[in-house]
Amino acid sequence: MDKAQDSKPWSIRDLIPENHPRRESLLIREKLIEAMEKSILVPQGLIAHGRGECFDYLIGEKTQDFAEKAIEAAAATLLLAKTPTISVNGNMAALVPEGLIRLAEESNAKLEINLFYRDERREKAIAEVLYKGGAKEVLGVGEDASEVIPELFSQRRRVSPKGIYKADVVLLGLEDGDRTEALVKMGKKVIAIDINPLSRTSRTATITIVDNIIRAVPRLVEKVKELKSKSKEELEQIVFNYDNKTILAESLKFIANRLTQLSLSL
Amino acid sequence: MDKAQDSKPWSIRDLIPENHPRRESLLIREKLIEAMEKSILVPQGLIAHGRGECFDYLIGEKTQDFAEKAIEAAAATLLLAKTPTISVNGNMAALVPEGLIRLAEESNAKLEINLFYRDERREKAIAEVLYKGGAKEVLGVGEDASEVIPELFSQRRRVSPKGIYKADVVLLGLEDGDRTEALVKMGKKVIAIDINPLSRTSRTATITIVDNIIRAVPRLVEKVKELKSKSKEELEQIVFNYDNKTILAESLKFIANRLTQLSLSL
Numbered sequence: 019m020d021k022a023q024d025s026k027p028w029s030i031r032d033l034i035p036e037n038h039p040r041r042e043s044l045l046i047r048e049k050l051i052e053a054m055e056k057s058i059l060v061p062q063g064l065i066a067h068g069r070g071e072c073f074d075y076l077i078g079e080k081t082q083d084f085a086e087k088a089i090e091a092a093a094a095t096l097l098l099a100k101t102p103t104i105s106v107n108g109n110m111a112a113l114v115p116e117g118l119i120r121l122a123e124e125s126n127a128k129l130e131i132n133l134f135y136r137d138e139r140r141e142k143a144i145a146e147v148l149y150k151g152g153a154k155e156v157l158g159v160g161e162d163a164s165e166v167i168p169e170l171f172s173q174r175r176r177v178s179p180k181g182i183y184k185a186d187v188v189l190l191g192l193e194d195g196d197r198t199e200a201l202v203k204m205g206k207k208v209i210a211i212d213i214n215p216l217s218r219t220s221r222t223a224t225i226t227i228v229d230n231i232i233r234a235v236p237r238l239v240e241k242v243k244e245l246k247s248k249s250k251e252e253l254e255q256i257v258f259n260y261d262n263k264t265i266l267a268e269s270l271k272f273i274a275n276r277l278t279q280l281s282l283s284l
Numbered sequence: 285m286d287k288a289q290d291s292k293p294w295s296i297r298d299l300i301p302e303n304h305p306r307r308e309s310l311l312i313r314e315k316l317i318e319a320m321e322k323s324i325l326v327p328q329g330l331i332a333h334g335r336g337e338c339f340d341y342l343i344g345e346k347t348q349d350f351a352e353k354a355i356e357a358a359a360a361t362l363l364l365a366k367t368p369t370i371s372v373n374g375n376m377a378a379l380v381p382e383g384l385i386r387l388a389e390e391s392n393a394k395l396e397i398n399l400f401y402r403d404e405r406r407e408k409a410i411a412e413v414l415y416k417g418g419a420k421e422v423l424g425v426g427e428d429a430s431e432v433i434p435e436l437f438s439q440r441r442r443v444s445p446k447g448i449y450k451a452d453v454v455l456l457g458l459e460d461g462d463r464t465e466a467l468v469k470m471g472k473k474v475i476a477i478d479i480n481p482l483s484r485t486s487r488t489a490t491i492t493i494v495d496n497i498i499r500a501v502p503r504l505v506e507k508v509k510e511l512k513s514k515s516k517e518e519l520e521q522i523v524f525n526y527d528n529k530t531i532l533a534e535s536l537k538f539i540a541n542r543l544t545q546l547s548l549s550l
Contacts, residue, residue, distance in 0.1 A: 047328060047331050050331070051327040051328070054327060061317040061320060061327070061330055062313060062317070062330075064327055064330035064331045064334065065313055065316070065330045065331070065333055065334035065337070066334060067331055067334060068330065068331040068332060068333060068334020068335040068336070068337070068338070069334040069335065069337050069338040070334070071331070071334070071335050071338075072334070072335040072337075072338030072339055072480070073338060075482065214338070216341070216546060221550070263550045266547075266550050267547040267548075267550050270543045270544070270546055270547035270550075271543075271544065271547050273540075273543050274539075274540040274541070274543040274544045274547070275540070277536045277537075277539050277540040277543070278536070278537065278540045280482065280536055281532075281533040281536035281537050281540070282533075284487070284529045284532050284533050284536075
């Protein structure tokens with residue numbers, strides 16, 4: 019039997035040929051499974067990742083124009099915000115911890131852990147990832163999540179009074195629709211990184227970045243840095259010109275055209 | 285804290301409102317996670333399920349016409365086969381064990397366990413599920429998987445001399461492209477149940493049923509029973525009239541049209 023399969027029954031890292039067409043995708047999967055073993059991710063996070071893989075494939079595994087426009091509007095919104103907060107879940111912590119820390123620094127935002135499947139072991143495992151990556155403060159751990167978002171049945175309703183609860187802008191990724199709706203009802207602007215343009219989160223959020231979080235977060239950091247030199251009026255103009263429904267429609271049309279093209283080349 | 289979250293940190297079964305829009309989908313996810321805990325499924329199987337969920341959503345979570353046509357051709361092919369074999373993996377065993385056992389009975393096919401991440405504990409756990417469900421024989425467990433399919437780097441290359449190795453027709457689901465290609469190169473007819481019409485398996489298989497395995501397997505059992513009364517010539521006519529590329533193109537056009545419609549109703 020192969021050595022790698024002996025040590026970890028699910029690991030094929032050492033077996034994937036260098037030129038395998040899905041090599042990168044297979045390695046990201048193993049990264050997520052490791053995160054599950056470290057309690058950073060629950061098993062449902064793997065299923066969510068699978069859904070994301072499918073949509074990423076459909077958008078051509080690239081940051082498309084509709085995502086670029088949403089990233090610009092998101093960067094302007096973060097820079098205009100008074101109390102922006104980045105909501106971190108297991109998938110985000112597993113895939114883009116450094117990017118989130120840099121985004122928080124550049125946009126002066128809080129980092130808050132918020133989990134659908136909340137338990138203290140997971141909170142601490144994720145907080146450790148963020149602190150190790152250089153985060154100065156991580157909200158939403160243990161007793162800090164003392165406030166409650168109305169109308170949610172999961173543990174996701176528990177939030178920090180210093181972060182999401184008082185935030186005017188919340189950035190989130192891979193979120194369930196219930197929670198996005200609840201945050202919007204509380205009057206918050208929600209920036210969602212969601213590669214599924216049909217999800218309730220995508221349709222409910224103020225700004226939806228339809229892109230793989232691995233590409234979207236570093237791109238958003240760059241954009242925030244770039245827009246910092248702009249005036250308040252210029253930033254407001256960017257936000258004013260942005261229409262989320264148009265962007266979502268663009269993304270769906272993009273996928274539809276791509277599938278039509280592919281159907282002709284079979 | 286909620287009771288259900290206390291006992292199993294990932295379980296929300298008792299928390300999902302009866303009228304939740306995604307209730308059924310959430311319960312299937314828990315079924316798969318339980319299968320992972322029983323060693324029937326590896327974590328990668330959860331990611332694969334997530335990809336499937338996405339495509340199921342895109343085809344409208346219904347067995348569409350392109351799948352019905354493929355199911356008919358698949359049933360005819362199974363009835364014409366001399367040594368048909370059903371290749372069973374973790375996802376299939378977790379979701380449709382009874383359906384696979386009935387399909388094997390009705391089409392006089394062998395059941396063989398074949399795993400990308402092969403280890404004896406998993407093989408035995410899956411065999412147990414099949415035997416409990418009433419299977420008379422389960423191939424591919426332990427030393428029985430003594431033959432080798434060329435050109436595969438994973439443990440999936442190991443097969444039973446009584447099953448897949450000598451089969452003229454192999455039915456498989458949720459398969460990796462490498463293996464499908466290897467089986468086709470060996471001169472076998474491959475029936476794939478794959479909800480992703482763009483996968484290498486879908487494009488390589490002789491017949492691709494683009495549908496959720498949960499719906500496709502029972503439907504295929506019905507179809508085999510229905511076509512049993514047909515003559516060999518009638519069955520051969522069905523197979524002759526079937527063209528897999530046309531079916532895949534139909535499925536892509538269906539999804540493209542659906543997305544275009546959805547983009548107009550945002």
